[in-house]
Amino acid sequence: MRADTDTIDEFVASDYKYGFVTDIESESIKPGLGEETVRFISAKKNEPEWLLEWRLKALRCWEKLECPTWPHVDYPPVDFQDISYYSAPKKKGDGPKSLDEVDPKLLETYEKLGVPLHERARLAGVAVDAVFDSESIGTTFKEDLAKAGVIFCSISEAVQEYPELVKKHLGTVVPYTDNFYATLNSAVFSDGSFVYIPKGTRCPMELSTYFRINAANTGQFERTLIIAEEGSHVSYLEGCTAPMRDENQLHAAVVELIALDNAEIKYSTVQNWYPGDEQGRGGIYNFVTKRGLCKTSAKISWTQVETGSAITWKYPSVILKGDNSTGEFYSVALTNNMQQADTGTKMVHLGKNTRSTIVSKGISAGRGQNSYRGLVQVGKKATNARNFSQCDSLLIGDQCGAHTFPYIEAKNPSANIEHEATTSKIGEDQIFYCNQRGLETQDAVNMIVNGFCKEVFRELPMEFAMEAQKLLDVSLEGSVG
């Protein structure tokens, strides 16, 4: 047992390598939230009247809501008046027209993070929208995508260029009344990505957004909207990091996906916000609402690898409204040190012959608390709905926790719902077995964890799968079950 404790201590000491701060002049507003904050953000972005109205409605609604307490996480109450709701790198003049005009310091930051923003990154074959604090700083491959008819830009730009598309779809999947944090986001969202895939189009490359929080005392409230027209296909990746700071920072994003008839959206996340130190000081509060709507025969697939954040509170969901539609959720969530995660999914079956698959893998180490919370709901008219859920937990060390809170509600007799959950730990016998085959203990742990997560990693695009695997290896450095 002594050896176990020692190695766990080591594990706790492993580093967060994205914790640097970029020294760049930025423009932030004073902390505080009120009508003038919302008007300021809206004016800053030169938004049309309807969007300002929508934000204000959200703000009035938010003022009446109470902060939810039901998640299985524990943190001091957030002072929403102590957060700056807008921060952006200071622009020179009118702002950059293309990436070449972007402040080299910003580009350097993304270079350091390993995000290829330059066109020379063509080889990587991924189009990137980089969001720095509240502002999108640039999107790559715009021209190439435009040839295919795909719109990929920041949501602020979309509001200016394609107002009718934004107006038609914004808030249709996650209304501004949805929940405390989604409502807050609706009032003060600053930027995010917008994707539109025209009818029958297969997006020629992977789309990706890279979120970076840099400024202190700010919250990041991005909003992403993806619309896949009939018969189209898109794969979208999302990555996130933040500097190491002693105070907690709030990140409350909203993601809306709309998959029209026969469309397919694949949304992958590798979330690596700063998790806080071993005492639980600092780190990001990641309170995110993600939801997709499937029309007839459409498919939405969420894949997430959650290794960062002090607190994660996130339930990527799918509303299976159209007949024969499919929803999938694959998740790996790792909590270490004092990290807490309450994550899972909702699959709402409304159409006939709808199918959903849930595979959730939770890994708890140190004093981390990891919860799966999910809902599978089968409506009265959802004949022949099928669901399979599997939530497995892996415990490393004896001070962590793994919890499952599944809700299953069926109103149709032809529904077929299965839920399975197991909890296990990395056994000494497993390690011993690997040791005698000549594997170092650390490699053995990595191998077992990777094996445990294989079903989820398989769903990630290849580059991301490699990154996710590396990320887990780094996070698990020095740990032995």
Add this chain to the structure above:
Amino acid sequence: MSQVDTANPAVEPVEAFTKLEQNGAALMPLRKAGLARFSESGYSTLRDEDWRFTNVKPIAELPFRPTIDPLGQGIGQDQLGNVTFGQLDADRLVFVDGHFNADLSQIGDQPSGVTVTHLVSGLAGLEREAGSLSGGDDNPFVALNDAFFTDGALIRIADNQCLTKPVHLLFVTTAGKDGEAAHIRNWIIAGANSQGTIIESHLSLGQAATVTNVVTETRIGDGANLEHVKFQDQSAKAFHLASLHSELGRDARYAFHSIALGARLSRNNLRMRLAKPGIECVLNGLYMMRGQQLADHHMIVEHAAPHCDSHEYFNGILDDQSRGVFHGRILVQPGAQKTDAKQTNKNLLLSDDATANTKPQLEIYADDVKCTHGATIGEMDDDSIFYLRTRGLDPSTARRMLLHGFAGEIVERIRHDAVREELDALVWGRLEAVHKFD
């Protein structure tokens, strides 16, 4: 939370309390605290997480009539001759509307050290025990029970003693007025290495919308082995609320079986605390609902010591517009290593309008444990029917076999032969009578 219907106070709490004081002044602090807690909380609503799927509004809307006094019309032995377990060779305590009926009860020779009686008579010196296990619960019905319970069973088995015969607790409601509520409190105290079988059955003779609110506290000593069968078959208008609070000793064995067939709404709260090593606890349940019925089983099994096993098996057959609710929570406290906890809930939906809500939860704070849960909801499996048909069975026989098998899985876990056989025949008959197999 909603308030008590003060517009229709069929019985004044103050008046009720004056009468209840005669049952034992020492219980008054408990009663007053219960009433205070209830006035504070009121009835639970759908907004309370623990009552999300079970709406007790119909109970809140009934006039408030606890049966503080026995109701006028007595019942005779002839009315009880044919009831389930009526012929079982057992010691029998009969309670009518929450009041002990000595004429109908029969207590034979139990070994010395075994007390089988009703609570009011055996209370002296035990008042402090009341609420010692159920006290921490914020269930409003436990608070109501604290305030208004009239009587119930008291079973004490001394160390190293056995019940020579099973004890049958028969609770009957005769009430003819809506809202008449029997508040019953049972105590079961089993000493170290004691053994026994206890059968608890709840039936209605009247057809009114009555309320039965029963709280049972069981304290099971080291190495004791107890089987507890609860059979609820009240009228389709009745409301049944039950709460079982158990604390188990080292290496104790406890099997609790809940067979819920009746009542418009039934709710069983099961609270198991496994705070000593080596315990084996089995919770086993079958609910068969039709019409507008709802059956809700809500359990928390707390593993607070290492090397304990807990197994929960609940099967539900839901027809017409009925609903089945299952909430199972296994809580493994830090240090409860080598826990082996298993939980399954299977629901069979036989009609387009039936609903199942299930919430199997695991909350684990220890790393060397084996915890699994599984839940299924669906109609009868076509593959299984096909398999049986390839063996030459006709469709209705195949369906019948599967349905009986589904219910039988639960019934056959009952260890007491006579009880199991009687229940098996009853469940079989009920399925045959109610379900069309073609």
